[in-house]
Amino acid sequence: MSERRRTIPAIREAKRSAGAIPLTMVTAYDEPTARLADLGGVDMLLVGDSMGNVVLGYEDTLQVTIEIMADHVGAVARAKPEALVIGDLPWMSYHVSIEEAVRSAAALIRAGAGAVKLEGGARRAAVVSAIVDAEIPVMGHLGLTPQSVHAMGGYKVQGRRSADADLLLEASELLEAAGCFALVVEGVPDAVGAAMTRARSIPTIGIGAGPGTDGQVLVLHDLAGLSKGRSPKFVRRYAEAGELITGAVAAYVADVRNGDFPGPAETYGASEELAAHLDN
Numbered sequence: 001m002s003e004r005r006r007t008i009p010a011i012r013e014a015k016r017s018a019g020a021i022p023l024t025m026v027t028a029y030d031e032p033t034a035r036l037a038d039l040g041g042v043d044m045l046l047v048g049d050s051m052g053n054v055v056l057g058y059e060d061t062l063q064v065t066i067e068i069m070a071d072h073v074g075a076v077a078r079a080k081p082e083a084l085v086i087g088d089l090p091w092m093s094y095h096v097s098i099e100e101a102v103r104s105a106a107a108l109i110r111a112g113a114g115a116v117k118l119e120g121g122a123r124r125a126a127v128v129s130a131i132v133d134a135e136i137p138v139m140g141h142l143g144l145t146p147q148s149v150h151a152m153g154g155y156k157v158q159g160r161r162s163a164d165a166d167l168l169l170e171a172s173e174l175l176e177a178a179g180c181f182a183l184v185v186e187g188v189p190d191a192v193g194a195a196m197t198r199a200r201s202i203p204t205i206g207i208g209a210g211p212g213t214d215g216q217v218l219v220l221h222d223l224a225g226l227s228k229g230r231s232p233k234f235v236r237r238y239a240e241a242g243e244l245i246t247g248a249v250a251a252y253v254a255d256v257r258n259g260d261f262p263g264p265a266e267t268y269g270a271s272e273e274l275a276a277h278l279d280n
């Protein structure tokens with residue numbers, strides 16, 4: 001396996017046009033998923049606000065607060081992964097003022113992240129530059145940005161029309177100039193992902209952005225088969241871990257009901273003396 005790219009300078013340089021192999025990132029929200037994903041050799045672990053939908057059972061990401069994010073960043077960091085841990089700034093933690101945005105980013109760094117990610121284009125450039133000025137590396141996120149679900153009128157592919165694609169490319173230029181070390185590009189036609197990748201000197205990390213980006217990111221629960229419902233088009237399910245867990249629980253339930261569990265191997269035996277004492 002190739003060496004991990006886990007420092008900001010190493011990730012910033014990882015352009016495929018310069019011969020780099022594609023970057024890899026998956027989400028992790030807790031210690032076990034961080035540990036397991038890290039063993040899989042991923043370059044970056046994203047503590048995404050997708051935890052709102054994926055593990056907290058909300059309809060969207062908008063209920064996730066900076067306190068919730070910091071708790072989960074801490075859990076992921078305690079796995080001591082080799083991968084770079086990136087904390088997602090949740091909605092309303094960087095929209096009200098630049099000062100609050102810098103404090104929110106600092107809260108995730110203090111919780112154990114090595115960088116933060118935030119959503120949005122031109123309107124976020126000043127916030128990105130203030131966070132970078134505080135020595136905190138920032139990953140941008142363009143295209144289908146789930147925190148804008150209401151403004152977008154749903155989770156819809158972005159940049160399908162030439163004018164919209166041009167706006168995304170302009171936004172990517174502003175975010176690079178503001179100091180982002182990488183950009184997530186989500187839910188755009190493949191040509192937009194590829195054009196952004198050609199235009200930028202920082203790496204692009206695609207999710208539903210086609211094969212032309214510098215790296216890929218997926219939600220761990222989607223690729224491992226732990227998510228409910230139909231997967232989005234851009235997901236490839238590499239395992240059916242949900243079926244494994246349900247099968248394991250069903251086997252346990254059956255064993256308890258038929259008296260097979262616990263057996264001698266799962267039981268603390270008493271000495272003969274203690275057993276005789278208790279039998280009387």
Ligand code: KIV
Nearest residue numbers: 027048049050184217
């Ligand atoms: O919150 C998240 O998990 C994300 C990824 C899907 C990129 O932003």
